[in-house]
Structures are given as C-alpha cells and as structure tokens.
Amino acid sequence: MKPLQTLFFLTLLATLLPAQSPDLPTLLTLAFQHDPDIHALSAEASAADASRHQALASLLPSLGLSASAAFQSDIPHATLTLPIGTLDLELGDTTSYQAGLLATWEWSLGMEGLARLEAARHTLTAARLLVSAHGQELTRTILTLAFRYRLSLASTQSLQAALARLQAHRERLTALKTGGLASEKDELDLLVQITQTAARIEEVEADSRLILRELALRCGLDRLEGLSIPPELLTVQAPSTLEPLRDRLTTLPAALAVEARIHTQAALLEAAKASWWPHLQVQAGGTLEYPGLSLTEDEADILFTGRIGLTWPLFTSGARTAHIDEQKARLEAARATHTRTIRDLALAFDRLLEEAHTRYTAYQADREILALAERRHAIVQEEWRQGQTPLAQLLEAEQRLREAELGVQQALYAYLLAYHQTRLFAGSPLLPQEETP
Numbered sequence: 129m130k131p132l133q134t135l136f137f138l139t140l141l142a143t144l145l146p147a148q149s150p151d152l153p154t155l156l157t158l159a160f161q162h163d164p165d166i167h168a169l170s171a172e173a174s175a176a177d178a179s180r181h182q183a184l185a186s187l188l189p190s191l192g193l194s195a196s197a198a199f200q201s202d203i204p205h206a207t208l209t210l211p212i213g214t215l216d217l218e219l220g221d222t223t224s225y226q227a228g229l230l231a232t233w234e235w236s237l238g239m240e241g242l243a244r245l246e247a248a249r250h251t252l253t254a255a256r257l258l259v260s261a262h263g264q265e266l267t268r269t270i271l272t273l274a275f276r277y278r279l280s281l282a283s284t285q286s287l288q289a290a291l292a293r294l295q296a297h298r299e300r301l302t303a304l305k306t307g308g309l310a311s312e313k314d315e316l317d318l319l320v321q322i323t324q325t326a327a328r329i330e331e332v333e334a335d336s337r338l339i340l341r342e343l344a345l346r347c348g349l350d351r352l353e354g355l356s357i358p359p360e361l362l363t364v365q366a367p368s369t370l371e372p373l374r375d376r377l378t379t380l381p382a383a384l385a386v387e388a389r390i391h392t393q394a395a396l397l398e399a400a401k402a403s404w405w406p407h408l409q410v411q412a413g414g415t416l417e418y419p420g421l422s423l424t425e426d427e428a429d430i431l432f433t434g435r436i437g438l439t440w441p442l443f444t445s446g447a448r449t450a451h452i453d454e455q456k457a458r459l460e461a462a463r464a465t466h467t468r469t470i471r472d473l474a475l476a477f478d479r480l481l482e483e484a485h486t487r488y489t490a491y492q493a494d495r496e497i498l499a500l501a502e503r504r505h506a507i508v509q510e511e512w513r514q515g516q517t518p519l520a521q522l523l524e525a526e527q528r529l530r531e532a533e534l535g536v537q538q539a540l541y542a543y544l545l546a547y548h549q550t551r552l553f554a555g556s557p558l559l560p561q562e563e564t565p
Contacts, residue, residue, distance in 0.1 A: 149354040152274050152361070153558065155347055159270050162348035165262055173255035180248040187241045189233035194415070195226065228415030228431075238405025239398075247395035250388045257385035264381065268552050272545060273343050274357055279541040280336035284329055286533040291325045293526060294318065301519065314519040321523055325530070360560050361548060364491075364540070367484040370547065373554035374481075377473045380555050386466045393462045397455040403448050406440035480550040487543035494532070494539040501525075501532035 150158075160166055235241070298318055305315060340352040377383065415431040508525040511517035552558070 149352070149356065151356045152270070152358060155274070155343060155355060156267055156270055156558065158347035158349065159266055160263065162346065163262075163266055166259065166266065169255070169259045169262055173252065173259055176248070176252040176255040180245070180252050183241070183245040183248040187235075187245065189231050189410075192230045192232070194228050194230055194413075226415055226417045228413055230411065230413035233410045235408045235410075236402055236405055237408060238402030240402035240405070243395050243399035243402055247392045247399065250392040250395060254385045254388035254392065257381040257388060260381035261385060264552060264555070267558060268549055270343070270346065271548060271552065271558075273339055273346075274355060275541050275545045275548075277336055277339045277343070277355060278357055278362075279537060280332050280339065282537040282541070283332045283534055284336070286530070286537055287325055287329045287332065290526065290530040290533070291322065291329065294322045294325060297519075297522065297526075298322065300513070317520065317523055321526065358559055361558075362544065364544070365547065367481065367488050367547065367550075370481055370484060370550050370554075373551065373556065374474075374477060376554045377477060378470060380473060383466070383469055383473060386462070386469045390459070390462045390466055393455065393459040397452070397459055400448070400452045400455045403451070406438050409435070409437040409439065411435040411437075477550070477553060480546065480553055484543065484546040484550050487539065487546045491536070491539040491543045494535045498529075498532040498536045501529045505529040 298315075301315055301318055305311070340354070343355065344350065344352045412434045413432070415433065417429045417431060505525040505528070508517055508522050512519065512522040551560075
C-alpha cells in the first residue's frame with residue numbers, strides 16, 4: 129500500500145471507530161499526521177522549495193507581450209500602463225496598432241544567480257532535515273507514553289495479585305478469629321493493607337487513563353481503550369549493544385540540518401562576492417505594426433529588435449563590502465553552531481547511554497531482590513499457616529513482596545525506555561528488525 133493510501137486508511141479508521149486499541153506503529157503514524165509542529169515545519173519546507181523555484185526561475189529568460197494603438201489628433205494623448213506593456217491613446221483621424229513579444233535575459237558574470245540557487249537548495253535540505261529531526265523527537269515522546277502505559281498495566285496486575293493474596297489471608301484469618309486464634313488487631317492490620325492496596329490500584333488505573341487520554345489527543349482520536357507494543361520492543365538486551373551507535377551522531381538529521389546551513393551561508397557569501405561583477409542584459413523581440421482596423425500582408429510591417437547591455441555598479445557607498453562582511457560573520461556563526469551541535473549530541477548520547485547502563489544494573493538488582501522476597505514470603509506464609517509466626521510478620525512479608533514486584537516492573541520498563549530512547553536518539557528505526565546493516 130502506498131504511503132498516501134496508508135495515511136488515508138488510518139485517518140478513515142480513526143474517524144469511524146470511536147475507541148481503539150491500535151499498535152504503537154499505527155499510533156506513531158497518527159501522531160505524525162496530527163502534530164502541529166510537523167505541519168509547521170513541513171510548511172516551512174514547502175516555502176523553501178518555492179524559494180528554490182524562484183531562484184531557478186531568475187536564471188531563465190522572461191517573455192512579455194506588448195500591444196499599443198496610436199491615434200493622430202490635436203487632442204492630447206493619454207498613456208495607460210498595463211502588466212503586459214503600455215497603451216498610448218490618442219483620438220484622431222489616423223490610427224495604427226502594434227503588437228509584439230519581448231524576451232529578456234539577465235545574467236551575472238560573477239555567477240550570483242547560481243550561488244543563490246545553491247543557497248536555496250541547501251535551505252530546502254535543512255528544512256526537510258528539521259522535519260525528520262522533530263519526527264525523531266515525536267517518536268521518543270510517544271514511546272515514553274506507551275511504556276508508561278504498559279508499566280501502569282503491569283503495576284495494576286501486580287497489585288491485583290497482592291490484593292488477591294491479602295483477601296485469601298483474610299478468609300483464613302476469619303476462621304482463626306472464630307476459633308480464638310487471632311485477635312481483632314490482626315484483622316484491622318490486614319484490612320489496612322487491603323485498603324491501601326486497593327487505593328494504589330485506583331491510583332495506577334487513573335494514571336493509565338490519563339496516559340491514554342494524552343495519546344488520543346496527540347493522535348487525533350476521540351479516545352483510546354488501550355495500545356499494544358510490538359514484542360521486539362519488550363525484549364531485554366544488554367546496553368553494550370548500544371555502543372556502536374555513537375558513530376551515527378554526525379549523520380543525525382539535527383547535525384545534517386546545521387551542516388546544510390553552513391553550505392547555505394557559504395553560497396550566500398559567494399553571491400555577495402559576485403555582486404562586484406557586471407550584469408549582462410540581453411533583449412530580443414519582434415513587433416507587428418499595421419495601420420487601420422484591417423490587417424493585410426501589404427500593410428503590415430514586422431520589426432525585429434535586439435539589445436545587449438552591460439551594467440557594472442562601481443560605487444555603492446560601501447554597501448557591498450558590508451554585505452560581504454555580514455555573510456562572512458554568518459558563515460562563522462553557522463560553523464560554530466555546527467561544532468556546538470555535534471558536541472551537544474555527543475553529550476546527550478553519553479547521558480542516555482549512561483542512564484541505560486544504570487537502569488540495567490538496577491533492573492538486575494531488583495530481580496534478585498524479588499527472588500529473595502518471594503522465598504522469604506513463602507517461608508513466612510507457611511510458618512503463619514502452621515501457627516509459628518504472627519500475622520504481623522506475614523503482613524510485613526506481603527508488603528516487601530508487593531514492593532519488590534512493583535520495583536521489578538518499574539525497573540524493567542525504565543530500562544526498556546532508556547534503551548530504546550538511546551536507539552531512537554542515534555537514528556535507529558522504531559523496530560529493531562528494520563535496522564539496515
């Protein structure tokens with residue numbers, strides 16, 4: 129399916145379905161369609177393309193149409209200026225008419241027009257690269273929201289499992305209390321944990337609804353019921369696989385856009401230098417002149433005209449020199465901006481990579497903590513069932529297990545987010561299998 133057909137289909141699907149559970153690539157497509165910054169940058173690119181066409185048109189000859197009518201009379205004549213020429217009007221006994229075509233071509237001997245065309249071409253390239261750079265940022269934003277939503281789902285499942293365990297403990301505690309083996313204090317302590325767990329479930333579910341609402345607004349949908357993330361993005365890989373991506377930083381759209389600005393300013397500097405050269409004007413045309421209202425071969429005169437001129441401004445009160453100095457300064461500023469951009473990209477990548485390593489270490493540690501908490505919980509629960517441990521220790525073990533489960537979920541999605549944020553920052557595609565060797 130062609131890209132335009134795909135976008136049309138997705139837009140129609142978003143209109144017809146009031147609530148959806150699309151996958152992440154579909155959400156990204158919709159987000160690109162409805163992002164105002166993407167539209168603004170695309171409009172800037174269209175304007176740059178129009179400027180490039182104007183620069184190209186200035187190198188080509190122009191063609192004009194002229195027409196006039198002459199009247200011999202004692203009454204003063206009037207002249208009417210039209211976009212295609214001038215029309216002289218005189219009232220009298222004798223009338224003549226003229227019509228013709230005039231071609232004009234102007235060329236800078238210093239190649240100023242070609243330099244301006246080159247500058248316009250690089251400006252267009254920079255504008256398109258800015259669209260791509262913002263697209264990368266938008267992808268990272270949507271990915272962050274998607275992982276936050278998956279984290280809320282995983283946290284809800286862990287809390288619901290903990291709540292189910294507490295409810296089972298409550299049933300056993302009720303039986304023990306009936307037999308006089310448990311106190312009312314034990315029951316109240318258990319009810320406190322049940323209430324706290326249920327409240328946390330409500331809090332997490334409310335956060336997931338807010339995330340879905342933000343995603344729906346960004347994607348132009350009325351509402352979302354959920355979303356699915358491709359399994360490839362949920363696979364845990366070591367952060368060492370991110371190291372080779374450092375070599376891509378100089379090819380990122382943000383870096384290439386600044387580099388294109390350097391080429392633009394260099395071309396504008398050449399155009400400013402070319403203003404010292406003379407300009408050549410060439411005009412050629414043909415005019416058909418005949419008297420009266422009727423035209424015959426005997427009466428009509430065909431006149432061909434041609435003109436070659438050379439214009440060389442020698443003194444402009446220092447304006448050209450100042451313009452050249454301005455373009456030199458702008459070129460130096462563009463080069464400095466490029467150096468700073470490359471440095472900032474390298475620092476940002478280092479921060480993301482370091483965060484990925486830190487998150488991975490935390491995830492491994494939280495997994496070990498969860499394994500220990502599960503073993504301890506199993507031991508304490510068995511002891512409580514045998515009456516060897518008070519309920520307070522079981523509730524403490526439950527709380528530790530619950531926090532360990534939540535900690536693993538948070539550490540997992542924090543690492544996955546840091547890992548893929550680093551990938552996307554370095555210009556990798558959303559899905560790893562789309563990576564080009």
